[in-house]
Amino acid sequence: MRRSLSHHDRDTIAEEVMGGLEAPTRRLFLTRTLSLGGLALLTGCDLTDSQGVETALQRISSFNDGVQAWLFDPDRLAPTYPESMITRPFPFNAYYGEDRVPQVDGESFRLEFSGLVADKHAWSLAELDSLPQTDQVTRHICVEGWSAIGKWGGVPFSLFLRRVGADLTAKYVGFKCADDYYTSIDMPTALHPQTLLALTYDGQRLPPRYGFPMKLRMPTKLGYKNPKHIQAIFVTNNYPGGYWEDQGYNWFGGS
Amino acid sequence: MTDTKPASRDAIHPLWLRLTHWINALAVLIMVTSGWRIYNASPLFDFRFADDLTLGGWLAGAIQWHFAAMWLLAANGVVYLLLNVVSGRLWHKFLPLSPRAIFADLVAALHGRLSHADPRHYNSVQRAAYLFVVLDILLLVLSGLVLWKSVQFPLLRVLLGGYETARYLHFFAMAALVSFVAVHLVMAALVPRTLLAMIRGR
Numbered sequence: 204m205r206r207s208l209s210h211h212d213r214d215t216i217a218e219e220v221m222g223g224l225e226a227p228t229r230r231l232f233l234t235r236t237l238s239l240g241g242l243a244l245l246t247g248c249d250l251t252d253s254q255g256v257e258t259a260l261q262r263i264s265s266f267n268d269g270v271q272a273w274l275f276d277p278d279r280l281a282p283t284y285p286e287s288m289i290t291r292p293f294p295f296n297a298y299y300g301e302d303r304v305p306q307v308d309g310e311s312f313r314l315e316f317s318g319l320v321a322d323k324h325a326w327s328l329a330e331l332d333s334l335p336q337t338d339q340v341t342r343h344i345c346v347e348g349w350s351a352i353g354k355w356g357g358v359p360f361s362l363f364l365r366r367v368g369a370d371l372t373a374k375y376v377g378f379k380c381a382d383d384y385y386t387s388i389d390m391p392t393a394l395h396p397q398t399l400l401a402l403t404y405d406g407q408r409l410p411p412r413y414g415f416p417m418k419l420r421m422p423t424k425l426g427y428k429n430p431k432h433i434q435a436i437f438v439t440n441n442y443p444g445g446y447w448e449d450q451g452y453n454w455f456g457g458s
Numbered sequence: 459m460t461d462t463k464p465a466s467r468d469a470i471h472p473l474w475l476r477l478t479h480w481i482n483a484l485a486v487l488i489m490v491t492s493g494w495r496i497y498n499a500s501p502l503f504d505f506r507f508a509d510d511l512t513l514g515g516w517l518a519g520a521i522q523w524h525f526a527a528m529w530l531l532a533a534n535g536v537v538y539l540l541l542n543v544v545s546g547r548l549w550h551k552f553l554p555l556s557p558r559a560i561f562a563d564l565v566a567a568l569h570g571r572l573s574h575a576d577p578r579h580y581n582s583v584q585r586a587a588y589l590f591v592v593l594d595i596l597l598l599v600l601s602g603l604v605l606w607k608s609v610q611f612p613l614l615r616v617l618l619g620g621y622e623t624a625r626y627l628h629f630f631a632m633a634a635l636v637s638f639v640a641v642h643l644v645m646a647a648l649v650p651r652t653l654l655a656m657i658r659g660r
Contacts, residue, residue, distance in 0.1 A: 263526040267525055282615075344621065347500040348625060422609065451518035452518045
């Protein structure tokens with residue numbers, strides 16, 4: 204059984220998150236990079252051309268997206284765990300503090316669907332609850348390195364995509380969230396058997412801190428690829444990016 | 459036990475070896491310094507690396523560097539190993555190797571009695587250290603694969619004890635690599651001829 208996340212870790216997460224929030228000055232990443240003088244000498248390329256370095260790294264990151272898509276096996280399942288291994292308490296994690304978790308009204312909530320889908324009607328929570336449900340205990344791996352085991356329940360996302368008549372040959376599925384977070388995933392991962400439109404956590408209605416009213420739970424992707432408080436889903440062939448991805452985090456983000 | 463070839467103007471280290479050595483040095487420098495930044499995002503122990511020693515500026519930048527330099531490290535490592543095997547250098551330079559010989563050479567080295575008269579010839583401590591660092595980098599690559607793609611490499615994940623264990627393996631293998639580099643740099647400083655040989659071949 205792994206240890207639960209300590210205060211220290213949480214402070215760290217908060218710090219990194221704050222680091223991210225300040226990230227419009229993302230170029231600081233390169234200015235600081237340049238302080239590593241020895242490296243500048245060794246690489247032989249002009250590191251003062253920070254735009255060039257940034258472009259090169261971004262290109263390699265895109266190349267790594269392709270490699271990950273190629274490595275991704277649609278039938279390979281992430282390991283599942285007994286409920287006794289669930290991390291308690293499961294850590295809260297977002298790009299903001301826990302006091303700023305959005306409060307979504309479940310009664311008036313409607314999940315919107317747009318883009319390459321046949322059925323664009325907005326779904327109420329009751330309608331979503333009436334779809335076939337399943338649950339799984341899987342490991343959530345954060346891009347920071349820590350991991351935690353949790354139990355999510357909900358509608359297999361592939362079932363949902365088929366139900367709304369999504370174009371399953373499209374490249375991307377994008378998400379817009381009540382906390383202004385946004386992200387997007389590849390269609391093969393969207394159709395993976397363990398990808399869930401999660402409505403519950405540990406057998407209870409998904410609490411606000413874990414993403415009420417719903418979260419897309421993918422044990423095959425890193426934490427930041429799993430959007431919470433989803434309000435709108437769209438299917439598209441145009442690269443939609445994401446909150447962290449647009450700042451330099453790898454888009455595929457698979458594990 | 460020394461090489462019987464005359465110490466002529468022949469290169470001590472062939473060009474391919476020098477190239478792969480320095481490319482590896484660069485790749486390791488990038489991997490370690492960006493890795494420290496990634497470690498700082500969620501430290502395993504009660505310490506962090508000084509930000510000034512890290513590469514990338516923030517987590518996303520460090521990850522970009524880490525996952526770019528990994529290709530350099532891996533491709534260069536494959537070339538190095540292939541040429542070592544094909545040229546037979548692996549067996550000539552690193553074998554035979556016995557614990558007794560390592561111990562004897564280590565004692566001699568600590569008493570300042572280990573000769574470096576012929577840089578073509580690796581003493582047993584060198585053989586052990588260089589073989590160790592090859593295996594250590596291999597462990598870094600394998601544990602890194604488990605961290606990067608823990609779902610896609612299930613056998614490797616299980617062999618390395620799972621995702622969380624792989625984090626510790628990756629860390630300790632890094633620590634061992636950095637320790638090697640520290641000793642390696644001291645030795646090169648003590649016997650500068652070896653550094654020259656690795657640069658110009660002679």
